[in-house]
Amino acid sequence: MKYLTLIFIIPVVLGEFHVFAPYQEVKAAAQSTALLPCFFTVAESKNGLRFVIIIWKHKGTELIQYMDSIVKKSSRTTLLESELQKGNASLVIRNVVFEDEGDYECEVTEAPNSETRRIYLHVTVAPNISLKPPLVVVDQNNSLECRAEGFYPGVVSIEWLRDSQPLSSQGPVEIQNNPDGSFTASNSYTFTPTVSEIGGVFSCLVQHSSLNGGKEEIRLHICKPTLTISPRILKKGETKVYCKLDGCLFSKVTMRWLKNGYTSHVLTCEERRECISSTDVILSIPRKEWEEVSCEADLDGINKPLTEHATVTLEGVPEKTALGVALIVGFIAGFILLTLICVAFVLYKVCKKFQKLCCFYEGQCYVKKQTWRTKRKRKRSSLTDGANMKNKLKLSIFGETTEILKRQQQYQMEEANSHDVRFIETPT
Template sequence: MPLAVAPGLLLLLLLLANGTRGALVVSVATSPVRAQPGSDLLLGCHFSVGGDVDMEALVVQWKLGGRLVAEFDAVQSYSRAGASLSLEGLRVGNASLLLPRVGGSDAGLYTCSIIHSPSRESRQVELRVEAPPRVSVSGTAVRAGEHSTVTCSVNGFYPESVNVTWLRDKQVVGGPETPLAQLGPDGLYSATSTLQLVPSISHADANYSCRVQHITLGTPIQEPFWLSVLSQPRLTLLQPLVTLEGQVTLQCLVSGYHPPEITVQWLRDGDPLVTMESSPMKQTDGSFALCSSYILNHPESNAQANFACRVQHPALSTPLESTATWTVPTCTKMCLGVIGLILLVLLVLLATWIVYQCCNISMSQIHVGECFPESSVTVLLCEAEGRLRDTDSLTWRSPRLGKELGSGQPGELSTLMPEQHRVVTWRHRLGLGRQRLTSVLTVQTPRDEESFSCTFRLGARDMQQTQITIPGVAADCPLLDGDMAIF
């Protein structure tokens, strides 16, 4: 006989059976969730019912604000194109919402609601659709004195509003501005900001930066840069320095250029020559200058040659070149007769001359090669000749500074001197045990009249000295002779 159950008892048993289900627990991803535009996003929501999920008692709802996005209630329904819930996931407590190719309209506060009769729980998570910007600067190679544009490019950001400010040495020189943003095919924005300027050489030492502020950034991005200021060199051929013995020194002055990296070369009829040059000297306006020389020890008689000083520099699209023609003067019949008579006399005095030349040491006066007030450079030359030793030297001094400007070893640049002075010294073998010591001092032309001295030093002892006074930049720059003193 079947056991009859009273209606009231049956109801109690059903209530007890329902009461055996565990409490409903719902969890969502840590808020906010960030996603780039165009990416596929799985917005996480998990729940637990303390046992198996009863799909007939399960209702899942996703809302964006007050708008229903997705729902499962025995069947699935969606108002957002492409959104989906996984039935397999729901059976194991995974109610995550898949949103393909998210955009700005998907951003906002989402609510994940789970109903597992008779329990109901909801959790909220914020979705932010955003991307931080990438910043780069271009157009930093500029020419001194010319109108220039530097560009700051801000790319790959979302949402569209971005703020740009230009700084020089931490001071605002442009902006702040909100440049017009363009939406790209990837769903991200890009914008550009420009800095207009007419640079000078002094701007090459300034610390520039492009500062970008965007909602995705905790602190602004500050992209630093330096201007590469290009200034073309000026090339001037100086008057050749000619000694009594016929040695010729060709010189060219290269000035007004920036940056300091430069190549200077002498050519004879197109063939490269071995030359000597001073180190670049920084001028008061920030530009650089140097002097390059080539020495003709024994110019051929009746010979004519083209000597070119060629300069290559980043500011030049093609090398800069200046050419001079050097011609050794020919001698007339009268000139030849006089030379013959002189040779006859010299033959008589040859023995005495050889003895004298082997033992005597002579020193020239200081010669001014050229001075250029517009570039503030003056070149001085001093020579000593005789039976010299390797320890003998020529030393330059400045009475105003009260110190030596330098002597240097032959063939090397002196480095023990102020930045505005450069000394080049070299030695030539003349025969009969004799040598010629030549020293060139390149100085910045002083504002007022100033004196310089050249001393021949025999070992550690001063033997002969010659002195010259040059005018300042406000005066003319004639060729001046110096005075000699013997110790």
């Protein structure tokens, strides 16, 4: 700065006409106020600014003019009028927009001398950088997106890093134009970390001319969120049950309790490593010895909520009472089913054993008619055959048992009279 001041003072001492611009390029953020510096000295200081003319142009179009102590200016541009007598012809631009970018000409004339200096104005807009989801969960396929919105100019770099090292197989940066003249860029990456990578640093690095140092890094930590409910056994007089979410740095979490199908005790946590919600569970013996509760947590960036179920019981009451009841009901249902299977199996065996008497064809069943005939003077072997048939007839259909017994008595009487017996089947 001292160097620039000396350069500016030397022409004044020598009494020479000179126009000086300390910078050839100036950066200004959109919607801010830009100052384009331009200084001059006059050859005849005794005349003051009587014969001095100052004109500023942008892309060949006149913006402002100073002549005969009158300043012609626009709504957003002006000169530092109080500084003109000191040789300061700097241009002030208020509420800078993208269209203000470009070459500016500072022309100062002291007849017959005239000089022009050029300054380039760079309009910049810092990007709004976001990272979705805001956390990386282990054993989960994380579809990540690093996004830079509303920046200008449109030259940007987006890179994924793990432990400050670039990740392999990175996709290209997609850039699109916004209606207001700014730009939006994004870069996506799919990543499935393992438990061994918990504690590692995963980050997105954005580089743009508007940023401090030219770059900005957003970091994520690889973590594993856990949800726990405690206590599950309440002592006498206790009613509070707590649901705890931890394991990560959560940008936003919504927790809620579910009891008997109803939602209650909704809690929201932001920028926390731990979030705890509580609910009341009132139990008593023998009216209500246990209760089923559930705790859910919606994590910003994770589509599926975390859920934890628990059976809360009183001290001295088995924790799994509800499970025991369910097991008993299941046992009874299983016993009934097994009984039906056994009955069906027995019926199947009976019908198979008496398939000569029970015939199932086309949904109809018929019974073979039994007839008896006797002949005299048969061999003894026929009597033996009749005895075997007697045993078989005892296993016939239940409706014919009485008839068989009668026939058996008749057979015994005939055998005593040395008569032969023959069993003839005649289908009905």
